[in-house]
Amino acid sequence: MKKNNLILYGGLLALGLVAPFIFPAFKVQLSILCVLIVLAITWNIQGGEMGYNSFGNILFYGLGMYLCASVQVGMFFPLAEWTESGGEKTFVHTPVQFFQGIAAGLVVAAVIPAIVAGLIGYSILGLRGHYFAIGTLGLGVAAGEISGGIEIIGAGQGFTTPPFPNVGSLEARGEFFYYCSFVALVLTFIAVKSIYSTRFKLVLNAIRDNEDKAEAMGIQTMKYKIIGWMISAFFCGLAGGIMGGLVGYIDSTDVAFDGREMGVFMVLMAILGGKGTLWGPVIGATIFHIFKEGFWTFFLGWQYVALGVLIVVIVIYFPEGIMGWLREKYPERFGEVIDDVDRKAQVELK
Amino acid sequence: MDLLIFQAPILMVQASMDGILLGILFALIAYGMALQWGVMNIINIAQGDLVILGGYIAYFMYLYGIHPAWGVIVSPIIMYFVGIGIYKLVINKVVDRDLFISILATFGISILFMQLMNFAFGADVVLANSGYGTTMLFDNSVTLPNSKIFAAIISIIFAIGLVLYMKKSKLGRAIRATAQNARAAKILGVDTEKVYAATFGINAALCGVAGALISITFTIHPYMGLPYTIRSFMIVIVAGLGNLPGVAISGMGLGVFEEFADYILGTEFRIGSVFLLLVLILVYRRFKLAKKREYLK
Numbered sequence: 001m002k003k004n005n006l007i008l009y010g011g012l013l014a015l016g017l018v019a020p021f022i023f024p025a026f027k028v029q030l031s032i033l034c035v036l037i038v039l040a041i042t043w044n045i046q047g048g049e050m051g052y053n054s055f056g057n058i059l060f061y062g063l064g065m066y067l068c069a070s071v072q073v074g075m076f077f078p079l080a081e082w083t084e085s086g087g088e089k090t091f092v093h094t095p096v097q098f099f100q101g102i103a104a105g106l107v108v109a110a111v112i113p114a115i116v117a118g119l120i121g122y123s124i125l126g127l128r129g130h131y132f133a134i135g136t137l138g139l140g141v142a143a144g145e146i147s148g149g150i151e152i153i154g155a156g157q158g159f160t161t162p163p164f165p166n167v168g169s170l171e172a173r174g175e176f177f178y179y180c181s182f183v184a185l186v187l188t189f190i191a192v193k194s195i196y197s198t199r200f201k202l203v204l205n206a207i208r209d210n211e212d213k214a215e216a217m218g219i220q221t222m223k224y225k226i227i228g229w230m231i232s233a234f235f236c237g238l239a240g241g242i243m244g245g246l247v248g249y250i251d252s253t254d255v256a257f258d259g260r261e262m263g264v265f266m267v268l269m270a271i272l273g274g275k276g277t278l279w280g281p282v283i284g285a286t287i288f289h290i291f292k293e294g295f296w297t298f299f300l301g302w303q304y305v306a307l308g309v310l311i312v313v314i315v316i317y318f319p320e321g322i323m324g325w326l327r328e329k330y331p332e333r334f335g336e337v338i339d340d341v342d343r344k345a346q347v348e349l350k
Numbered sequence: 351m352d353l354l355i356f357q358a359p360i361l362m363v364q365a366s367m368d369g370i371l372l373g374i375l376f377a378l379i380a381y382g383m384a385l386q387w388g389v390m391n392i393i394n395i396a397q398g399d400l401v402i403l404g405g406y407i408a409y410f411m412y413l414y415g416i417h418p419a420w421g422v423i424v425s426p427i428i429m430y431f432v433g434i435g436i437y438k439l440v441i442n443k444v445v446d447r448d449l450f451i452s453i454l455a456t457f458g459i460s461i462l463f464m465q466l467m468n469f470a471f472g473a474d475v476v477l478a479n480s481g482y483g484t485t486m487l488f489d490n491s492v493t494l495p496n497s498k499i500f501a502a503i504i505s506i507i508f509a510i511g512l513v514l515y516m517k518k519s520k521l522g523r524a525i526r527a528t529a530q531n532a533r534a535a536k537i538l539g540v541d542t543e544k545v546y547a548a549t550f551g552i553n554a555a556l557c558g559v560a561g562a563l564i565s566i567t568f569t570i571h572p573y574m575g576l577p578y579t580i581r582s583f584m585i586v587i588v589a590g591l592g593n594l595p596g597v598a599i600s601g602m603g604l605g606v607f608e609e610f611a612d613y614i615l616g617t618e619f620r621i622g623s624v625f626l627l628l629v630l631i632l633v634y635r636r637f638k639l640a641k642k643r644e645y646l647k
Contacts, residue, residue, distance in 0.1 A: 123636065130450065
């Protein structure tokens with residue numbers, strides 16, 4: 001079993017490393033896929049494992065996006081003049097400045113959202129169930145509306161991120177952002193996998209299953225909830241920072257705090273793959289991305305209709321997700337021991 | 351502070367009047383939300399989109415030369431059947447499931463409606479002109495469009511009518527019984543399935559009325575639904591379920607808050623301030639309840 005896992009992970013890692021050379025035309029799509037997987041995994045930390053279904057993680061994504069771009073610009077040039085119309089044409093980053101900027105920007109984009117999550121966590125995570133869902137939905141939309149009114153980050157007219165400098169071949173930009181997002185994905189996966197093998201995950205699951213009982217057992221639930229949300233926010237912000245550079249243009253409600261797209265996507269991907277599993281979000285995001293690109297290409301204009309129908313269908317008929325379905329079908333593979341008598345009884349019941 | 355509203359205090363009167371008239375409309379939508387929340391334990395994210403759809407029905411009557419005020423009659427009738435349709439297709443499958451499932455399912459409906467309306471009616475901001483003129487008060491310094499007054503009166507009539515219907519009619523009694531205890535109501539011979547469908551239909555009809563009034567007094571746009579959902583949710587949690595005078599008062603309070611936010615912070619922060627207020631109210635309630643070691647249920 002151990003050896004199989006090693007082959008699986010090694011194979012996936014190798015595939016990820018060579019993917020941009022095998023499919024050169026799909027580099028941007030692959031980068032977006034990596035970002036989507038990161039988002040699904042981060043949503044799953046508190047949505048799936050902790051049972052706190054958030055619609056507002058888009059807050060951290062958008063925050064990371066704006067922070068990364070602001071740091072990238074603000075380190076070398078006055079930010080306010082950059083975001084004025086045409087400002088990005090006056091100032092040009094040298095390659096060194098660009099890479100320094102994006103490195104610092106990504107660190108800030110990850111750390112600040114985590115701190116924000118820690119600061120608001122005590123207030124927001126005291127809400128439960130649907131109040132938490134609606135409260136976070138409000139947070140996400142409010143962030144979008146408010147950032148759309150702030151002048152220094154471009155307000156309604158948007159924020160152009162620094163263009164990629166002229167180094168290497170024409171393909172360099174795509175490859176750079178692909179490897180950025182792939183490294184982010186690998187980091188997220190390793191972090192989450194190692195977290196899931198500790199007692200921390202059991203605490204999160206206890207909170208999901210019955211918070212009052214967990215508290216009665218002496219677990220400081222609030223502390224763990226905040227830490228869980230901070231981890232989620234950290235990687236969410238990182239993904240946002242990368243996506244900002246990849247898209248090249250930040251708009252408050254259409255790109256950064258895009259609750260109607262990304263905010264729903266991350267929930268949907270995690271549910272499609274299976275909430276509360278390690279691989280569920282990864283599989284869900286991959287399948288979702290393929291579907292989404294198909295819809296966006298062949299049903300252009302009708303994509304949101306398709307999205308709405310897809311949400312309803314998944315939620316009603318497929319709430320357990322792919323991993324949940326597999327788990328029900330092959331419980332042995334997931335380490336659950338069921339003897340034949342039980343299984344027969346189950347089949348007869350059905 | 352050198353804001354206009356502090357220099358000319360009469361604007362405060364203007365904002366308060368506007369806010370109260372607007373708030374009565376919000377209260378009508380919130381009433382529908384409280385109804386379905388209390389009876390079916392469902393939070394309908396698509397509430398605002400039902401409102402906008404109702405508004406487009408009135409707008410279309412206006413386009414075809416019928417006075418849009420008749421939308422107040424026509425729109426709820428159409429919306430009632432739309433509501434029943436949504437219930438039969440989606441809601442009845444999520445009624446007794448996890449609350450998050452119903453939130454997500456109605457979110458899906460919301461996106462679907464938004465986009466379908468965008469296709470059907472276009473992405474322009476529209477309004478149906480009622481031609482009611484305006485009333486001037488206080489030496490012409492406060493202007494109140496008559497359409498807003500008309501809207502407030504109609505909403506009050508519908509709200510009172512619904513309260514009476516709930517109290518007196520057989521279906522109303524069945525709905526209230528189901529809200530108190532669905533299982534007991536079922537045992538005593540109430541067809542809860544029918545009650546749920548009727549509740550959702552009535553909610554949609556209320557949204558239809560509100561939408562028709564909004565299309566006369568303000569503007570409608572396919573993507574403007576979500577703020578109405580959030581507003582009505584906020585009004586319901588401030589007032590508490592089943593507290594109808596509370597719904598009316600908190601609705602007006604929200605309307606006044608919005609008008610003042612509009613004047614003080616600027617129009618671009620109007621929607622943002624509504625959403626922030628929601629978060630603040632939730633957090634305030636949470637800390638208040640945490641003192642008693644309880645939480646919002």
